[in-house]
Amino acid sequence: MNDTEILLDDALLLVEQNFYFLHMGEFLGKLTKTEDLSDRSLFVVKKYEDDKAYYFNAEIIQELLINARQTKKEDISLFEYFVEFNAFRGICMAMVESLRFESPFKIFMQKLFGEQYENFFDIVSFVRNVLSHNIHSEIRLNEKDFDGTLKRIRRMGRKADMSFAFQYSLNLPELGAPNDAYVFTCKIDFESLKEGMPFLEILTMWDLLMLSELCFNLVMTYRMKEEQRVIEQDNVLENEE
Template identity: 30%
Template sequence: MEQVILTNDLSSLAMDLPIRTGASSSFGLKESLIKQLLSSLHKHPDKRNVYGYLIEISAFKGIFSVMREIIENDAVLRNFLKDQLQDQYFPFEQTIRFLRNVLNHSTSSGLALKLEDYEVQRDFILSPKIQKTNHLNGAKIHLDFVYAEHIPERKGSKHYGIHLCLDFAAFKPGTPLERLVKWHDLYLLSELCFNLSQLADAKLKALKNTRKKTESPLKSRTKTIHSSRG
């Protein structure tokens, strides 16, 4: 949609836009403001769309924060992710944690790294136990996820996936996030989070229904023996 706005002057289509915020309340966007914004975007397609940029950041922040909370607090879904992702679970988890930290702690539009974004995580990755368990040799995390290998239900190219490398030992405060993770990769990772959540919902529901079907006949055939006292 943004590309359509950048390549076409849609300012003439602007009109007052009420956004319902409750049963008897709404927030209004004025025609003049919308018209000015559309015209500006069309005249300066080379400049970053601040409004769209903020929306993107908010979306990424929300998606990665929710996924991190799931990993942290929901044992059932965490185990599902481990089974589904196999050797890619650890790099996936560490990537999500890192991005969640940067997006939540950032106070600048450039999403510059702070030491608190990665210091504890870097030390965790470099700990002897984690190094041995995950067959690591340093603080580099490689996420090499291919759908065909882990989610065959998805149809399409057998090479489609996401490939990221994060070297926690090389991180420096002040480095813009976009130097470490391409904007396109943030979209790919968001897509993966969505697909995993959809797959988890479908598989866990199917498993629950299967258990109900196998338990019901047993319950119906089980008779309760009552003892009587004379």
């Protein structure tokens, strides 16, 4: 593989890894709410070369376990908060970077989404920007989160009040969607965005989970199609011999 292919593969792998991290993190988050782990050994140490070792603070771990146990089932614990938003950021960051390359993956995405491709790119860019720049506990918008995207939309002569809809049974039938109603949709009016607006009033947690799942499924489908293409190509070469 050349340098671009290596970077693309790394970016796609990051989408996959962050989605796995999201799932494992959610499981552990649920576990810390339902199981009392405070009586377990909280001693954690990482050892490295040259007899170096880093000792993690058991009191901090204890505080997080207490926070989880005190958090209602329907509410989000501190641990879950960081799992979810770091995963969302990682997935969207990696997806944006993967689409910056002129590559077979970008062509696959453009063909799949058609006129919706640019809207998809703007949405994942927006999520990446917000979650990378955010310093508010409530996750409020900063102008730089959306200003660049809005300027890009205007340069391209596109509508700033955009929508995106993806029906799995129609667009990715090979994944075997549970039913025709399994659809991800979202709308963002970039002209109406203002500094200080709560991010979760623009995209809900449900939207972010569905967007993350879509990114993962797109990567997995692309990899599957690429594997099939290579197999078919090898078969053609064998037949020619």
